[in-house]
Amino acid sequence: MIRKQVLTGLLVGILATIIGIFLYISLFSELDIKTTLIEAANNDYLGKVIALGAALNFIPFFIFIKKNEIYKARGVLLATVLVAVIIAITKIL
Numbered sequence: 001m002i003r004k005q006v007l008t009g010l011l012v013g014i015l016a017t018i019i020g021i022f023l024y025i026s027l028f029s030e031l032d033i034k035t036t037l038i039e040a041a042n043n044d045y046l047g048k049v050i051a052l053g054a055a056l057n058f059i060p061f062f063i064f065i066k067k068n069e070i071y072k073a074r075g076v077l078l079a080t081v082l083v084a085v086i087i088a089i090t091k092i093l
Contacts, residue, residue: 002071009075012060016076017083020056021049047087054083 022033029036040046057080064073 005069005071006075006078009060009064009069009072009077010079010082011075012072013057013076013079014082016056016060017050017054017079019053021053023056024049024052047090050083050087054080 025033025036031039037046037049040049057076061073061076061080064070064076
């Protein structure tokens, strides 16, 4: 039961990150999503775009905390840590 709740939180966190990336690009970029992601990768600021998109994880995290669904909040936190590790690995390579 606990693993299922953590997995649900992880999926919500990943989905919130993806939505946050698309929301950030659509609000602050004059180019379309595909072009913006390609330009971000070429100019070495894709990690920054992903990190700004991951900021949207605050919303489900605090909703889960407020509802006392601690294990789902842990899953969202795990998704955020996973995004941070992916960004760090891409910066190293």
